[in-house]
Amino acid sequence: MERVLMKGNEALAEAAIRAGCKCFFAYPITPQTEVAAYLAKNMKKRDITFLQAESEIAAVNMVLGASSAGVRTMTSSSSPGISLKSEGVSYLAGSDLPAVIVNVQRGGPGLGSIQPSQSDYWQATKALGHGDFQLIVFAPASVQETVDMTLRAFEEADRYRMPVMILTDGFLGQMMEPVSFSDETPVIEEKEWAANGHKNGRKHNIINSLFLQPDELEYSVNERYKRYDIIKEKIHEAEVYKCDDAEIVLAAYGTTARVAKSAVNQARELGIKAGLFRPKTLWPFPAAELKEACKNAKTVLSVEMSQGQMVEDLRLALDCRIPVEFYGRHGGNIPSPDEVLEQIKKISERSL
Amino acid sequence: MAVVFDKPHSLCDVPTHYCPGCTHGIIHRLVCEVMDELNIEGDAVCVFPVGCSVLAYNYFECDVVGAPHGRAPAVATGVKRAKPDSVVFTYQGDGDLAAIGTCETVHAAARGENITVIFVNNTIYGMTGGQMAPTTIPGQVTQTTPYGREPEIQGYPVRVCEMLSTLDGTALAQRVSVDSPAHIREAKKAIKKGFENQINKKGFSIIEVLSTCPTNWGMTPADALERLRTEMIPYFPLGVYKDEAVWNKEEKAD
Amino acid sequence: MITINFERCKGCGLCVEACPKKLIALSEEKHNMKGYYPAECTDNSSCISCALCAMMCPECAIKVEKGE
Numbered sequence: 001m002e003r004v005l006m007k008g009n010e011a012l013a014e015a016a017i018r019a020g021c022k023c024f025f026a027y028p029i030t031p032q033t034e035v036a037a038y039l040a041k042n043m044k045k046r047d048i049t050f051l052q053a054e055s056e057i058a059a060v061n062m063v064l065g066a067s068s069a070g071v072r073t074m075t076s077s078s079s080p081g082i083s084l085k086s087e088g089v090s091y092l093a094g095s096d097l098p099a100v101i102v103n104v105q106r107g108g109p110g111l112g113s114i115q116p117s118q119s120d121y122w123q124a125t126k127a128l129g130h131g132d133f134q135l136i137v138f139a140p141a142s143v144q145e146t147v148d149m150t151l152r153a154f155e156e157a158d159r160y161r162m163p164v165m166i167l168t169d170g171f172l173g174q175m176m177e178p179v180s181f182s183d184e185t186p187v188i189e190e191k192e193w194a195a196n197g198h199k200n201g202r203k204h205n206i207i208n209s210l211f212l213q214p215d216e217l218e219y220s221v222n223e224r225y226k227r228y229d230i231i232k233e234k235i236h237e238a239e240v241y242k243c244d245d246a247e248i249v250l251a252a253y254g255t256t257a258r259v260a261k262s263a264v265n266q267a268r269e270l271g272i273k274a275g276l277f278r279p280k281t282l283w284p285f286p287a288a289e290l291k292e293a294c295k296n297a298k299t300v301l302s303v304e305m306s307q308g309q310m311v312e313d314l315r316l317a318l319d320c321r322i323p324v325e326f327y328g329r330h331g332g333n334i335p336s337p338d339e340v341l342e343q344i345k346k347i348s349e350r351s352l
Numbered sequence: 353m354a355v356v357f358d359k360p361h362s363l364c365d366v367p368t369h370y371c372p373g374c375t376h377g378i379i380h381r382l383v384c385e386v387m388d389e390l391n392i393e394g395d396a397v398c399v400f401p402v403g404c405s406v407l408a409y410n411y412f413e414c415d416v417v418g419a420p421h422g423r424a425p426a427v428a429t430g431v432k433r434a435k436p437d438s439v440v441f442t443y444q445g446d447g448d449l450a451a452i453g454t455c456e457t458v459h460a461a462a463r464g465e466n467i468t469v470i471f472v473n474n475t476i477y478g479m480t481g482g483q484m485a486p487t488t489i490p491g492q493v494t495q496t497t498p499y500g501r502e503p504e505i506q507g508y509p510v511r512v513c514e515m516l517s518t519l520d521g522t523a524l525a526q527r528v529s530v531d532s533p534a535h536i537r538e539a540k541k542a543i544k545k546g547f548e549n550q551i552n553k554k555g556f557s558i559i560e561v562l563s564t565c566p567t568n569w570g571m572t573p574a575d576a577l578e579r580l581r582t583e584m585i586p587y588f589p590l591g592v593y594k595d596e597a598v599w600n601k602e603e604k605a606d
Numbered sequence: 607m608i609t610i611n612f613e614r615c616k617g618c619g620l621c622v623e624a625c626p627k628k629l630i631a632l633s634e635e636k637h638n639m640k641g642y643y644p645a646e647c648t649d650n651s652s653c654i655s656c657a658l659c660a661m662m663c664p665e666c667a668i669k670v671e672k673g674e
Contacts, residue, residue: 023434049433051433057423058456058459061427064426065399068417069397069435073434087420196435197396197435198414198415200393201394204412207418208409208417209418353607353671353673353674354672354673355671357670358670367640367665373620374664378662536661537661
């Protein structure tokens with residue numbers, strides 16, 4: 001496999017084409033625009049559909065239509081645009097439709113900033129729209145992982161008939177790293193439930209999220225949650241780094257995990273027993289992996305580009321048995337390894 | 353005995369939820385008659401809206417997809433782009449198409465999206481109990497304009513066909529009515545043309561059908577038809593506002 | 607002649623207005639399961655099978671036939 005140097009957003013777009021994504025709809029927003037530009041450039045020679053929609057709302061609903069028709073489809077945006085898409089995401093979930101939603105996070109709330117951020121963790125994992133539903137959320141920390149998770153996202157979306165999010169950020173989207181792509185062509189099964197014309201050969205297929213009878217809606221949501229239970233058993237992934245003897249476990253995903261890893265290495269050089277727990281899936285949250293990583297931990301430090309969001313999942317996953325502290329920069333700022341090391345040192349000195 | 357008139361095949365054989373005298377039923381039937389005549393039930397995908405016709409998935413025998421409120425043209429765009437050989441139509445009310453979904457409507461038309469839009473205009477929000485619509489006529493009493501629509505306060509209605517006829521992507525913009533057998537025949541012809549345009553890849557077609565809401569207008573079904581004739585048609589004149597192929601111009605539509 | 611689906615009819619009366627021969631009336635006594643008083647043909651032998659009633663029927667509840 002050849003390795004090429006690519007920007008995160010472009011690599012994601014290339015991975016989507018290779019994953020069999022046939023229809024891509026988006027609205028321009030910084031810092032994700034390269035995804036759309038790359039797909040637009042490749043539209044004709046790679047036999048895919050790229051359409052720039054009139055709004056984020058229209059884009060996600062075009063995805064809803066293409067998914068209903070049975071093809072692999074994706075939309076990408078950044079934080080304020082994802083808020084606009086939340087209506088469509090809720091309908092995708094309620095209609096049991098597969099789709100891939102990419103959020104290249106930037107600062108918020110409101111128009112916020114165009115610099116990297118991780119302040120959409122809650123939105124992605126808890127409340128991307130009204131109603132009882134979840135998305136599978138993948139959180140890559142490198143360009144290669146962005147590529148690998150993009151293919152995974154399409155496959156899990158099809159397997160469980162639900163929207164899947166790739167939660168990246170402006171830093172991962174804009175940086176360049178060497179990547180390789182698998183040459184294998186994914187096998188995509190025909191979707192018998194799709195609404196693309198019954199050819200007078202079957203009863204009509206109905207793609208719908210409306211259930212006026214309370215028992216019917218309750219049943220449909222219960223069925224979906226049974227699927228979520230299976231997903232929770234099967235998809236929970238994390239990188240655990242130097243945690244075996246770690247007394248201070250840093251927890252970080254995506255961009256901040258890269259920073260935290262550097263800080264852990266520096267701390268080790270100072271003789272501090274630090275480790276890193278990096279969730280790769282944010283929903284389902286890899287709780288068992290966290291507990292295992294924290295078996296010798298006295299303190300957990302969540303490092304985020306937000307005011308502290310994942311920190312709550314960490315506390316829940318640990319049943320509040322180990323104190324979870326927080327260090328974060330936000331507004332478009334990325335914490336430096338030195339800043340994080342300072343926090344580790346403080347915790348270490350305090351526990352002496 | 354020869355059958356002169358019966359239920360079209362693509363209309364499901366079930367009772368509808370519509371109020372007595374509501375002309376949605378007539379419009380459903382016309383769409384299905386056209387689907388039968390063009391033999392497209394097996395290729396058709398109906399995108400149904402939010403509003404009174406949200407339960408349309410129970411009535412059309414073709415495949416159906418539910419759109420969020422107002423988003424049907426975007427959903428239809430997705431279906432059509434994914435499966436260009438399918439025949440995709442939306443069925444939308446005035447609140448759905450001309451208020452919350454104006455953006456999706458205008459841009460689907462501007463793109464010349466090769467879909468057919470059936471737009472049912474009854475000047476009121478029916479499903480939610482009779483509030484002011486984007487097409488509510490000045491002076492019309494609704495739940496949210498209890499003193500009649502006052503343009504100084506609530507502004508003016510939107511004339512959708514007139515507006516869309518200004519766009520290069522619109523192939524057909526025609527307003528019809530279902531208040532009489534003669535108008536119903538004309539409405540069916542327009543709907544058929546809208547579907548033929550799509551089959552012949554001519555561009556975006558919208559057929560606006562003036563319709564009644566006896567329940568929320570507080571009228572008998574017969575009086576409601578009379579209001580349609582005497583109040584609605586003068587404000588929303590029937591006619592062809594645009595009929596010009598956007599794509600595939602060399603081939604004749606018929 | 608016309609056949610009106612008794613259970614499907616909602617008694618809106620649009621067919622009554624449409625019939626050029628004035629052969630349709632709403633039932634005054636019999637109501638269906640939903641409580642509507644459906645339309646009835648008062649004299650099917652005089653029906654000219656013009657189908658105007660069926661065209662106006664929002665419920666698709668009228669079947670029209672012609673000849674022997």
